[in-house]
Amino acid sequence: MTDIPLIRLDDVSKVYHLESGDVTALDHVSLDIRENDFVAIMGPSGSGKSTLMNQLGILDVPTTGSLLIDNRDVAAMSTLERTHMRRDVIGYIFQKFFLIPLLSAYENVEYPLILKHKQRDTTGRAREILQAMGFDEKLAAHRPSQLSGGQQQRVAIARALVNDPKILLCDEPTGNLDRKTGLQIMDILVGLHGKGKTVILVTHDPKIAEYAKRTVVIEDGRVQEA
Amino acid sequence: MKDIFFELSVRSVRLNFLRSLLASIGIVIGVVAISSMGMLGTNMQLSVKEQLSSNVNTIMISSDVVRTTSSAGGPSTSQGVTKDQLNDIKNVAGTNTVIPIHRTNTEFTIGSRDGRGSMYGLDPDDIEKFLTVENGTSIRGANDAVIGSTIASNFNLNIGSRIKVGEHDTDSRPTVRVSGILQSRGFSADGINTDNAIIVSDEWYTDHFGDKDLYDQVNVIVEDVDTISDVEAAIDEKVNRKKDVVRIMDASSRLESISQTLGTITTFILAIGGISLVVAAVSIFNVMMMSVNERVQEIGILLSIGTEKGEVRRMFLYEALILGIIGAVVGGIMTLVIGYSVVSAMIGSTAYFFRPESIIYIPAGMVVGMVVCVISGLYPAWRASNMDPIDALRSE
Numbered sequence: 001m002t003d004i005p006l007i008r009l010d011d012v013s014k015v016y017h018l019e020s021g022d023v024t025a026l027d028h029v030s031l032d033i034r035e036n037d038f039v040a041i042m043g044p045s046g047s048g049k050s051t052l053m054n055q056l057g058i059l060d061v062p063t064t065g066s067l068l069i070d071n072r073d074v075a076a077m078s079t080l081e082r083t084h085m086r087r088d089v090i091g092y093i094f095q096k097f098f099l100i101p102l103l104s105a106y107e108n109v110e111y112p113l114i115l116k117h118k119q120r121d122t123t124g125r126a127r128e129i130l131q132a133m134g135f136d137e138k139l140a141a142h143r144p145s146q147l148s149g150g151q152q153q154r155v156a157i158a159r160a161l162v163n164d165p166k167i168l169l170c171d172e173p174t175g176n177l178d179r180k181t182g183l184q185i186m187d188i189l190v191g192l193h194g195k196g197k198t199v200i201l202v203t204h205d206p207k208i209a210e211y212a213k214r215t216v217v218i219e220d221g222r223v224q225e226a
Numbered sequence: 227m228k229d230i231f232f233e234l235s236v237r238s239v240r241l242n243f244l245r246s247l248l249a250s251i252g253i254v255i256g257v258v259a260i261s262s263m264g265m266l267g268t269n270m271q272l273s274v275k276e277q278l279s280s281n282v283n284t285i286m287i288s289s290d291v292v293r294t295t296s297s298a299g300g301p302s303t304s305q306g307v308t309k310d311q312l313n314d315i316k317n318v319a320g321t322n323t324v325i326p327i328h329r330t331n332t333e334f335t336i337g338s339r340d341g342r343g344s345m346y347g348l349d350p351d352d353i354e355k356f357l358t359v360e361n362g363t364s365i366r367g368a369n370d371a372v373i374g375s376t377i378a379s380n381f382n383l384n385i386g387s388r389i390k391v392g393e394h395d396t397d398s399r400p401t402v403r404v405s406g407i408l409q410s411r412g413f414s415a416d417g418i419n420t421d422n423a424i425i426v427s428d429e430w431y432t433d434h435f436g437d438k439d440l441y442d443q444v445n446v447i448v449e450d451v452d453t454i455s456d457v458e459a460a461i462d463e464k465v466n467r468k469k470d471v472v473r474i475m476d477a478s479s480r481l482e483s484i485s486q487t488l489g490t491i492t493t494f495i496l497a498i499g500g501i502s503l504v505v506a507a508v509s510i511f512n513v514m515m516m517s518v519n520e521r522v523q524e525i526g527i528l529l530s531i532g533t534e535k536g537e538v539r540r541m542f543l544y545e546a547l548i549l550g551i552i553g554a555v556v557g558g559i560m561t562l563v564i565g566y567s568v569v570s571a572m573i574g575s576t577a578y579f580f581r582p583e584s585i586i587y588i589p590a591g592m593v594v595g596m597v598v599c600v601i602s603g604l605y606p607a608w609r610a611s612n613m614d615p616i617d618a619l620r621s622e
């Protein structure tokens with residue numbers, strides 16, 4: 001059981017077919033990520049980091065090769081199954097926060113619970129998680145546009161956590177924040193890793209990468225593990 | 227249960243309130259158009275039917291040849307139902323009432339005011355068989371006339387008033403004396419519309435207009451309405467033996483053909499109202515596409531964190547439905563006012579406005595308006611739900 005990793009990429013390639021020719025964003029990538037791992041992914045711009053994260057986040061499927069997440073083959077899943085995996089198994093934290101602008105901070109956190117249970121949250125879980133991120137009742141009623149970047153990212157983390165996913169995917173989570181706020185966010189991620197989450201983090205900043213247990217370097221779509 | 231997708235739609239509509247309102251105006255107009263048009267048609271049908279159904283026991287017989295001219299003193303070249311044919315009809319009709327009718331159109335003068343209306347020549351004994359004299363008496367003297375209620379009120383005529391009859395340019399115009407005023411009859415199914423008419427004795431008529439023994443119309447009033455088609459067939463058999471010389475109609479078939487025509491008119495004006503709904507559909511479609519295109523990134527967020535395609539679709543269909551509900555409710559309320567005014571202006575009576583057949587057009591129009599909105603939102607909603615989440619997230 002334990003010898004099957006949580007995430008296994010086996011010879012995964014991703015090719016974009018453009019009019020100007022084919023772009024190989026991922027070139028025969030093989031990578032194992034075990035449960036409760038903390039992986040930093042680094043590499044120059046355009047090297048394929050986001051493309052890799054999109055595969056891991058089941059927002060996209062590999063052109064060739066196989067990807068297993070939580071013991072399931074992504075290529076064999078239906079669209080609806082992929083949607084449910086995104087909802088239940090993965091939490092996303094984006095560089096640009098990507099909160100739903102029409103919903104309050106609280107509703108943004110409650111939203112994935114509603115997706116899962118098809119009803120408003122009556123357990124108080126959304127409120128609890130948001131409180132743990134330092135939000136009082138009043139601040140929780142604010143819309144994203146009324147919050148600072150650091151506050152928005154904390155709402156995004158709360159939203160990512162609310163369905164208790166195994167995997168947290170963070171594509172440059174500190175990229176839009178100042179240094180101090182960025183480090184606060186990193187502290188939160190370290191804490192979550194400590195609570196058993198598998199954290200995968202894309203960053204350009206070697207200081208940020210130091211928080212991870214290991215670093216994977218990508219160049220021209222190929223993995224060069226450090 | 228408070229549906230989060232409905233909530234999102236409400237907020238989206240509220241955020242773009244003016245735009246949504248403008249798009250809804252199209253639906254308001256569409257709903258008002260089809261509802262009031264439908265009501266107008268129905269009220270028209272109802273009021274005509276009601277007026278006509280009082281004379282369903284009457285058979286109308288007229289010459290199959292179109293009547294040409296007939297004027298006071300002038301030569302008569304017209305065709306009509308002849309004396310022989312009338313006798314045939316009387317024979318066949320048995321105990322049913324047969325009423326031969328002379329009719330023309332004429333100018334008349336009352337004091338110094340001129341008018342134009344129908345002139346009927348009837349046997350004085352026949353008048354009260356199917357007409358009601360409300361004031362005064364029926365025709366007794368040679369120069370007596372009974373007149374319709376409209377003519378009486380328009381010209382302030384009383385019993386004893388004098389009317390000069392005949393075309394204005396003729397030298398000596400005969401005068402009749404009003405002996406009675408008829409009850410209002412409206413548009414009548416037996417073809418005798420007396421409200422704007424002067425009725426004189428048949429003798430007086432033929433003395434001044436000619437056409438002795440040649441009738442413009444013969445009405446047979448049957449005692450038992452169930453026998454009407456038998457009597458009709460018998461008359462046809464007898465009079466139209468060799469070839470069709472007279473046209474035989476009964477009030478009920480006329481009623482049917484009139485309501486058929488009115489039905490066609492109703493459909494036609496409904497279709498015109500429908501065009502405004504097509505325009506409304508285009509504006510809703512447009513606003514929905516705008517809403518989808520403005521919210522691409524938001525759609526990307528929803529899809530990437532695990533929202534099902536069907537849920538995204540539902541969110542946009544709700545939005546279209548909200549626009550539809552706003553439009554339909556406002557449209558329904560406005561139809562009460564506008565439809566009422568249109569019906570009262572065009573038909574002159576709102577007696578049938580609140581009848582179920584008529585008032586049903588308000589909820590029906592509202593439902594159609596909402597359905598049109600949702601249909602207009604189908605493609606935009608489908609488009610939103612089928613976006614690629616990665617592409618959608620990347621868009622600004």
Ligand SMILES: Nc1ncnc2c1ncn2[C@@H]1O[C@H](COP(=O)(O)OP(=O)(O)OP(=O)(O)O)[C@@H](O)[C@H]1O
Pocket residue numbers: 016018023024025043044045046047048049050051052
């Ligand atoms: N949807 C797409 N269509 C075509 N080419 C794409 C697409 N997405 C990515 N690419 C290409 O794939 C390569 C890898 O892109 P990717 O976004 O993964 O880089 P990255 O490592 O995340 O860069 P950055 O650090 O700037 O975010 C690039 O050459 C990019 O142009």
Ligand SMILES: [Mg+2]
Pocket residue numbers: 049050051
């Ligand atoms: Mg990237």
